[in-house]
Amino acid sequence: xxxxxxxxxxxxxxxxxxxxxxxxxxxxxxxxxxxxxxxxxxxxxxxxxxxxxxxxxxxxxxxxxxxxxxxxxxxxxxxxxxxxxxxxxxxxxxxxxxxxxxxxxxxxxxxxxxxxxxxxxxxxxxxxxxxxxxxxxxxxxxxxxxxxxxxxxxxxxxxxxxxxxxxxxxxxxxxxxxxxxxxxxxxxxxxxxxxxxxxxxxxxxxxxxxxxxxxxxxxxxxxxxxxxxxxxxxxxxxxxxxxxxxxxxxxxxxxxxxxxxxxxxxxxxxxxxxxxxxxxxxxxxxxxxxxxxxxxxxxxxxxxxxxxxxxxxxxxxxxxxxxxxxxxxxxxxxxxxxxxxxxxxxxxxxxxxxxxxxxxxxxxxxx
Numbered sequence: 241x242x243x244x245x246x247x248x249x250x251x252x253x254x255x256x257x258x259x260x261x262x263x264x265x266x267x268x269x270x271x272x273x274x275x276x277x278x279x280x281x282x283x284x285x286x287x288x289x290x291x292x293x294x295x296x297x298x299x300x301x302x303x304x305x306x307x308x309x310x311x312x313x314x315x316x317x318x319x320x321x322x323x324x325x326x327x328x329x330x331x332x333x334x335x336x337x338x339x340x341x342x343x344x345x346x347x348x349x350x351x352x353x354x355x356x357x358x359x360x361x362x363x364x365x366x367x368x369x370x371x372x373x374x375x376x377x378x379x380x381x382x383x384x385x386x387x388x389x390x391x392x393x394x395x396x397x398x399x400x401x402x403x404x405x406x407x408x409x410x411x412x413x414x415x416x417x418x419x420x421x422x423x424x425x426x427x428x429x430x431x432x433x434x435x436x437x438x439x440x441x442x443x444x445x446x447x448x449x450x451x452x453x454x455x456x457x458x459x460x461x462x463x464x465x466x467x468x469x470x471x472x473x474x475x476x477x478x479x480x481x482x483x484x485x486x487x488x489x490x491x492x493x494x495x496x497x498x499x500x501x502x503x504x505x506x507x508x509x510x511x512x513x514x515x516x517x518x519x520x521x522x523x524x525x526x527x528x529x530x531x532x533x534x535x536x537x538x539x540x541x542x543x544x545x546x547x548x549x550x551x552x553x554x555x556x557x558x559x560x561x562x563x564x565x566x567x568x569x570x571x572x573x574x575x576x577x578x579x580x581x582x583x584x585x586x587x588x589x590x591x592x593x594x595x596x597x598x599x600x601x602x603x604x605x606x607x
Contacts, residue, residue, distance in 0.1 A: 251559075252357055252585050255314040260301040263388040264335050264381055267312030269457030270297055271337075271379075273446060273464040275596055279430050280447050280463055286394060287430035288423045289437055290444040290464055291376050292348045293341035294586045298375065300326055300334050307340075311588030315340070318356045321368040322375060325414035330407065331384035338377035338421065341441070348441025350582060357585050378421040380404055381454060390454040394461075397454070398423060425450070434467070443467055459595060468565050470581060471495070471574075471597060474589045475560040476502050477531040477553045478523050487516030488523060492553060493564065493578065494532055496593045501534030503594075506574030508564050523556060531555025535572070561587040569597055 257266040279287070295310035305323045307315040316323060319340060342352040352371045358364055380401035381390055389397050405420045412418075424430065430445045444466035452461040476494035481487055490509035494502040511519065530536075537553050564578035572594075 252309065252313045252315070253317075253359065255317070257306060257308070257314060258304060260299055260304060260306065262299060262301050262333060262335060262382055263386065264299070264390070266297065266299055266306050266308045266314075268297060268308065268335075268381075269312065270295060270310055271448075271455045271462050272310075272457065272459045272591070272596075273462040274459045274598060275469075276447070276463040276465045279427065279434070279445050279465050281427050283425070284449055284451065285427075285447045286398065286423055286425055286450045287427070287433070288378055288421055288446045288448070289433045289442040290446045290466065291339040291341055291421070292350050292441045292443050293339040293353060293376075296338055296340045296375060297381075298322075298326055298334075298336040298338065298377075300329070300331070302332055303327065309586040311586060311591055313586065313588070315586075317361070318358070318364055319368065319373050320365065321372045322417065325417040328412050328414040329409055329418070330412055331404070333382065333386050334380065334384055334404070334408070335382035336375075336377045336401075337379035337381060338375045340373050340375050342371050342373050343441075344371065347439060350441075354583065354585070372417070374417045374419060376419050376421040377401065377405075378423065379454070384408055390456065392453060393451045394448050394454075395450040398450075434465075438467065468581075469567065470563050470565050471569075471578075472561055472563050472584055472587050472592045473505065473578075474502060474558045474592045475523070475556055475562060476504060476558055477537065477555045478519070479507075479553045481516060486513070488519035489516070490577075491519070491523075491562070491580075492532075492537055493562075493574070494534075494558065494592070495597075496590060497534050498594075499534070500590075502532050502558055503534035503572065504532045504537050505569075505572065506564075506566070506578055508562075508578045508580045510577070510579055522560070523554070526556045526559060527554050528557045529555045531558075558589045561585075561589055561592060 297308040299306040305326050341348045447463045449461045455461040473493040475491050477492040479489045481489035490507045493506045495505050561584040563581045566574045566578045568575040
C-alpha cells in the first residue's frame with residue numbers, strides 16, 4: 241500500500257473540547273496495545289482486524305458531536321461528513337471507539353486520510369465530498385441510555401455494540417459510513433484476516449482480553465501483531481546531508497524512557513531528494529535545545545571519520561511523530577537504519593515510549 245510521500249502534512253490544530261452531558265468527557269485516553277510477535281492463542285482472547293487509519297473516539301450529546309484522536313487532539317473539523325453521519329443515528333447520546341479510514345479503489349488509503357488534516361476549511365469540504373471517510377467501530381463506551389460501560393468486560397461490551405448497531409445505526413441513513421468492525425474469538429479467523437485482508441489494507445491483528453474492562457491509557461489488555469515490525473517515534477533531531485544545500489540527510493529517532501526522558505534510539509535516512517528539501521522546511525523552525533533529554537546521539541565512530549558532518553546534529557522540539565519499520569531492536573536502540581513509513585499527526589509524542597516495543601506475555605495479563 242502506498243505511504244505518505246514527499247509533502248509534509250500540516251499538524252492538527254489545537255482546540256478546546258466542549259463540555260458534554262456524558263459520563264465520559266473529551267479528551268479521554270483510549271486503550272493502547274503492546275506489540276506481539278505472534279497472534280496470542282487462548283479462549284480469553286477476542287480478535288479484530290487492525291485497520292490502517294486514525295483511531296477515533298466519537299462522542300454524541302444531542303446535537304453536539306466531538307471526534308477525538310488517540311492522543312486527545314480534536315478531529316471534528318477535519319471530517320464534516322462523519323459528523324453529519326453521526327447526527328443521523330437513532331441515538332441521542334453515545335461514545336464509540338473506532339478507526340476512521342478512507343477506502344479508494346478497493347483498499348484503504350492512508351495517504352488520502354493524511355490530506356484531510358488541512359488548515360483550510362474549503363479544502364476539507366472539497367475532500368469530504370471527493371474522498372469521504374467511514375469509521376469501523378469496535379467498542380461502545382457509553383450506550384444510548386447514557387450508561388458508562390468502561391468497567392464492563394469486553395465480551396459484554398461486544399454484545400452491547402452489536403445491539404447498538406441493530407437499533408441505532410442499521411435503520412439509519414448513515415449505515416454505510418458507520419460500520420461495525422468484525423471480531424471473533426476464533427484464532428483461525430484471526431489467521432485468515434492476517435492474510436486475506438492484507439490487500440484491503442488491514443496491516444495486522446488486534447487481540448483483546450475478553451473478560452477485562454476498558455483499559456483507558458494502558459497496554460495491559462490489548463496486543464497488536466503487525467505484518468511489519470514498526471514503531472512510532474519522536475523526531476528529536478536531524479543531520480544535514482553532506483552538502484547542506486541538499487537538505488536533510490537523516491532524522492534522529494527518540495522514545496521516552498521510564499523517567500520520561502527522550503532517548504535517542506536510531507535514525508532514518510532513506511528519503512528522496514524532494515523529501516530532503518521538504519524536511520528542511522518542516523524541521524528547521526523546530527530547532528531548539530536540548531532535543532534528546534536522555535541518551536543523546538554519540539560522537540564520531542570509524543564509520544563517520546571520513547565525513548565529519550555526519551556527527552553533527554540539530555536538536556528539535558519534540559513535536560513530530562513518525563512511524564518507521566525496523567528489523568531488530570536491542571540494547572535500547574534500532575540496530576540498523578529504519579525505513580520511514582509515514583507521519584502520524586494523530587499521535588502525541590509522549591505516547592512514543594519503549595513500552596510499545598515490549599513483547600506481550602501470554603495469560604490473563606499482557607503486562
